[in-house]
Amino acid sequence: MTAQGAANDPLVLNWRVKSLLAENESLRAKVDKLECELSGARGGNDEEATVLPSLPLQAKQRxxxxxxxxxxxxxxxxxRLLTACWDEPDAVSGSVMEPQIYHLRKALRRLGVxxxxxxxxxxxLPAESAARLRELMERSEASDER
Structure with missing residues (x-):
């Protein structure tokens, strides 16, 4: 088989697509981690990570x-949430997410988020909920400045 024929072989193409998809997912995970580290969300310094301090949320939920x-x-x-928000994402399963989301939803529900x-x-977070949360954050910051 020639190089041209191998490049058009469905098995080779299928393997290349799978390889590129895996590489893409790996790169996305790295970007997510870097974004969290750059914004300080992992260290808890980020304003968004301390969203509405009056809310009874754990650090992981924030x-x-x-x-x-x-x-x-x-x-x-x-x-992606596990990779971005947990320090050891490979050591935990997706089932640790449900309780965090449950408590987060419960705390946010009374705020209309x-x-x-x-x-x-x-x-x-739908756009309306994100806008509501940002509005509440701005109000909270404004009242803290007074």
């Missing part, structure tokens, strides 16, 4: 909320 806020209105998979979920797509 990380998840900050990440969803940055990604709004896009869906974020559990895998919603976290949506969609099977196979993950979680997201």
């Amino acid at each position: 990380r998840v909320l900050a990440f969803l806020l940055r990604r709004s209105p896009n869906f974020v998979t559990k895998s 919603v976290i949506e979920s969609r099977r196979f797509e993950g979680y997201r």
Whole structure:
């Protein structure tokens, strides 16, 4: 088989596509981690990571909320949330996410902020909820400055 024929072989093309998809996912995970580190979300210095200090949230819930806020209105998979928000994402399973999201939703519900979920797509803050959360953050910062 010639080089041209090998390049058009469906098996070779299928392998290349799978390889590129895996590389893409790996690069996305690295970008997510870097964004969290640059913004300080991992260290807790980021303003979004300390979203509305009056809310009874754990540090992990604040990380998840900050990440969803940055990604709004896009869906974020559990895998991406784990990679971005957990220090050892390979050591935990996706099932650790549900309790965090549950408590986060419960705390945000009274503020009119919603976290949506969609099977196979993950979680997201709709644009309206992200705008509401940013508005509440601005109000909180303004009252702190007084």
